[in-house]
Amino acid sequence: MSSAVPASPFDSARAIQMGRQALTVESRALAELAPRLGEVFAAAVARILACQGRVAVMGIGKSGHVGRKIAATLASTGTPALFVHPAEASHGDLGMVTPGDIVLALSNSGESEELNALLPALKRLGVPLFAMTGRAQSTLASHADLVLDSAVAEEACPLQLAPTASTAAQMALGDALAVALLDARGFKAEDFALSHPGGALGRKLLSHVRDLMREGEALPRVSPGTSFTDLMREMSAKALGMAVVVDGEDRVQGIFTDGDLRRLVESGRDLRALTAAEVATPRPRTVLADALAVDAADLMEAARITVVLVVDAERHLLGAVSFNDLMRAKVI
Structure with missing residues (x-):
């Protein structure tokens, strides 16, 4: 010096x-x-x-x-x-x-x-x-x-x-x-991402929904006839803030979220008499497994939701990805 x-x-x-x-x-x-x-x-x-x-x-x-x-x-x-x-x-x-x-x-x-x-x-x-x-x-x-x-x-x-x-x-x-x-x-940007897999751009352009989604037993799912009480038990057990309603072939019929619960409580209805099919929101937002994770993030932002379901071309349920999942993966 x-x-x-x-x-x-x-x-x-x-x-x-x-x-x-x-x-x-x-x-x-x-x-x-x-x-x-x-x-x-x-x-x-x-x-x-x-x-x-x-x-x-x-x-x-x-x-x-x-x-x-x-x-x-x-x-x-x-x-x-x-x-x-x-x-x-x-x-x-x-x-x-x-x-x-x-x-x-x-x-x-x-x-x-x-x-x-x-x-x-x-x-x-x-x-x-x-x-x-x-x-x-x-x-x-x-x-x-x-x-x-x-x-x-x-x-x-x-x-x-x-x-x-x-x-x-x-x-x-x-x-x-x-x-x-x-x-x-x-x-192209995709080529740049391949040589920068650890960077922010690499995570955005290389991470797919299938890499981040929750699946199998981690996924809260119920049948249309499930009682409201059992629906709430499934939601609480999986801690994803929602449960997916699927038919006998595992095709998505609807979704029930924490937000739906709040609105239902405010309505004053008798919750014990309701089934999953009656309280679920039909036609929930979905993405394909090979979609980019950043596209799922854009969908969540546009629809103002915190979870998006992952399906195949016939709408069979494959998984779900949440806002927190994307945050942990540093996609957003």
């Missing part, structure tokens, strides 16, 4: 000014980068699309940190990619790169010693080399098959030393590659 002491008391106005200046410099760098994308960028996208292997991203220092992010973004959007550290590559990790791959090398100066030391070995492997650099006349650029221009007019660092605008440009250019590739592949 640095032991340097500020030369003067902290100036909040100065801090805000410097922060805004940094953002202005970086946003200008990105705005100037966009018009420079042209046929070389398109060629890079086309060749990566045709690649039978992976994109091996390399970079050292701050460019290495950016490279890791670019590799991760490519991999999660349909383009197989990995990050290979140049220093480790010199000691065996170059074996991670195979002849069917493409190497994307990041270096703002184009003169990173660890990266350029690999150029002869990459040449022998015969892998295409794409350079992302701020210097078109650099050593790295001169050995590359394609050069993606990431040059910036100035760094956001007032000392013009710390990589700031230059790394922002590299990051944005990597995102531009990923987005163009995603679009060219016809990559």
Whole structure:
């Protein structure tokens, strides 16, 4: 940790000014980068699309940190990619790169010693080399098959030393590659979810009703002639806030819920004389087992209900899924 002491008391106005200046410099760098994308960028996208292997991203220092992010973004959007550290590559990790791959090398100066030391070995492997650099006349650029221009007019660092605008440009250019590739592949939200099964989107797009529904003995069900007393016992035993009325072939005839109970009590009727068929709500809301869980959640919200029944095409009862089930599965 640095032991340097500020030369003067902290100036909040100065801090805000410097922060805004940094953002202005970086946003200008990105705005100037966009018009420079042209046929070389398109060629890079086309060749990566045709690649039978992976994109091996390399970079050292701050460019290495950016490279890791670019590799991760490519991999999660349909383009197989990995990050290979140049220093480790010199000691065996170059074996991670195979002849069917493409190497994307990041270096703002184009003169990173660890990266350029690999150029002869990459040449022998015969892998295409794409350079992302701020210097078109650099050593790295001169050995590359394609050069993606990431040059910036100035760094956001007032000392013009710390990589700031230059790394922002590299990051944005990597995102531009990923987005163009995603679009060219016809990559969809469902594909994204497959590589993010633990994320919120993955849970929404990969979880089906059959994965979450309660079934078998956990499901409260009664026949149409069941007495009101036995109906209440079934509801209490299964603690789902409802009971399903089914016929002899297990087809759904109706549903009786806690809400129905409250309304029935308020009506003043003699509950003991009633049967399940008489108190149940007919034609309850249902979903199929292969429906997405998020669709069940949308149905509950639209109908203002807390449980939806799961049926097959002939309305045979298969299960039920509740709002709490969806909450526990983090679908909602």
